[in-house]
Amino acid sequence: MNSKNIFQMLDMSNRASLITGGAGHIGVEMALSLAELGSNIILIDKDFNGLQLAKESILNVFNAQVVTIAADLEDEQSPSKIASIVDNKFGKVDVLINNAAFGGTTVLEGWTTTFAHQSLSTWRRALEVNLTSAFALSQACISLLNQSKSASIINIGSIYGFLGPDLSLYEGTAMNNPAAYAASKGGLLQLTRWMATVLGPDIRVNAISPGGVARGQPQAFVDRYVSRTPLKRMGREEDFKGAIVYLASDMSAWVTGQNLVVDGGWSVW
Numbered sequence: 001m002n003s004k005n006i007f008q009m010l011d012m013s014n015r016a017s018l019i020t021g022g023a024g025h026i027g028v029e030m031a032l033s034l035a036e037l038g039s040n041i042i043l044i045d046k047d048f049n050g051l052q053l054a055k056e057s058i059l060n061v062f063n064a065q066v067v068t069i070a071a072d073l074e075d076e077q078s079p080s081k082i083a084s085i086v087d088n089k090f091g092k093v094d095v096l097i098n099n100a101a102f103g104g105t106t107v108l109e110g111w112t113t114t115f116a117h118q119s120l121s122t123w124r125r126a127l128e129v130n131l132t133s134a135f136a137l138s139q140a141c142i143s144l145l146n147q148s149k150s151a152s153i154i155n156i157g158s159i160y161g162f163l164g165p166d167l168s169l170y171e172g173t174a175m176n177n178p179a180a181y182a183a184s185k186g187g188l189l190q191l192t193r194w195m196a197t198v199l200g201p202d203i204r205v206n207a208i209s210p211g212g213v214a215r216g217q218p219q220a221f222v223d224r225y226v227s228r229t230p231l232k233r234m235g236r237e238e239d240f241k242g243a244i245v246y247l248a249s250d251m252s253a254w255v256t257g258q259n260l261v262v263d264g265g266w267s268v269w
Contacts, residue, residue, distance in 0.1 A: 009250040013038035015150070016090040017248065018082075020073060020137065021100035023050030026156070026210070029237040030097060030244045031058055031066075037249065039095070040065040042086055046072040065089075073100050073133035074125065079140035092147035095248045098134035098188070099156040102126040103181070112176035123180040130184035135191060145203050153199075154247050155192045157209040159263050161185030169225055173218040185209075189259055196257030204256040206247045211235055211263025230265030239264075 017034045021027040022043030031041045035058050043066065045051050051068040058066050067089055071078040086093060102125055110119025134155055138145075145151040158181070165177035189207055196205040212225050214234040226232055243262050246252050261267055 004250065006251075009253075010037055010245065012094070012249055015039045015094035015148070016042060016086070016092055017095035017097065018042040018044065018086060018093050018141070019097045019099055020044040020133070021156075022068070023047040023054050024099070024101075025213070025215070025237050026240055027097075027099050028054045028057060029240060030099065032061070033241040033244050034095065034248055035062040035064040035066075037245065038064070039248075040067075040090065042067045042069065042090075042093075044069050044071055044073075044082060044100070046070060073137070074128050076136065079133070079136040082137065083140040083144060086141070087144055091144070093141050093144040094148040094150060095152050095154065096138060096141055096145065097154045097156065097244070097248075098137060100129055100133060101156070102129035102184075111178055112174060114176075115179060118178055118180065122178070123183075126178070126180035127184045127187070130181070131187045131191065134188055138195065142199075142203075150250055150253070151203040152248050152252075153195065153203060153205040154244065155188050155205070155207040157189045157192070157207045157259060158182075158185040159209050159211050159261065159267050161187075161189045161209055162259070163267055166228075169221055171220075173221050175217065175221060192259065193257050200256055204247075204252070206252070206256060207259040208240065208243045208247065209259055209261045209263070210240060211261075211266040213237065213239075228266070228269060229263075230268060233264065235262070235264060 017039045019027050023045035035041055043051055048070040055066045055068050110122045160182045170176050192205055192207040212234050243260050
């Protein structure tokens with residue numbers, strides 16, 4: 001049997017990669033990375049204007065087909081609608097990246113507050129976007145994934161999907177670490193293992209768990225975070241390019257059910 005060389009393993013020409021949360025910081029970086037390898041891109045987000053900016057940023061650099069679909073993943077009808085649009089356009093999905101996340105905001109009631117005051121409504125919203133939508137969209141896209149000869153699902157988790165929070169990081173800031181975020185991301189990692197077992201050998205399923213990414217957080221938080229990170233900095237969007245390329249391409253053809261932690265060593269301590 002002739003083996004592929006490294007460049008052939010990285011070639012994603014004529015493949016279709018679907019990314020939820022495609023207008024977000026990491027979503028755009030992932031799309032650019034896969035487009036650079038030749039993949040066509042489907043971006044899903046509820047931010048219509050953000051989708052258009054993301055599409056422009058890709059087309060300004062790479063010759064790829066880019067399809068944008070404005071959809072709210074809290075709507076249970078969205079997965080089937082997305083799958084139908086993609087089917088009509090490409091007839092398959094080679095890579096499905098469940099990246100959309102409900103992170104909440106500091107002004108959302110019942111989110112960045114003490115455990116006693118975290119609300120059921122925000123709990124339900126977080127689970128709906130972070131966990132249920134990944135299940136529903138993966139399910140809706142099964143027939144499309146089965147049309148691929150190299151299907152890969154990548155779920156974007158978090159270090160807080162397998163670690164407890166250090167609440168001292170947030171002292172003196174408006175930030176916090178809601179239970180719903182941790183529970184939904186932990187569930188997503190277990191869903192990854194479950195799907196890897198059930199959907200193999202035709203579909204590989206893996207996860208990436210990012211550590212903290214610099215997004216203009218209060219300096220006190222940044223200093224505390226960096227002090228306990230072996231690589232002594234917070235993450236940048238470009239830090240996830242290698243992980244995405246590895247798990248999406250044939251570089252990881254014999255890898256499934258794994259959680260690739262990209263956190264500067266945070267979880268080592």
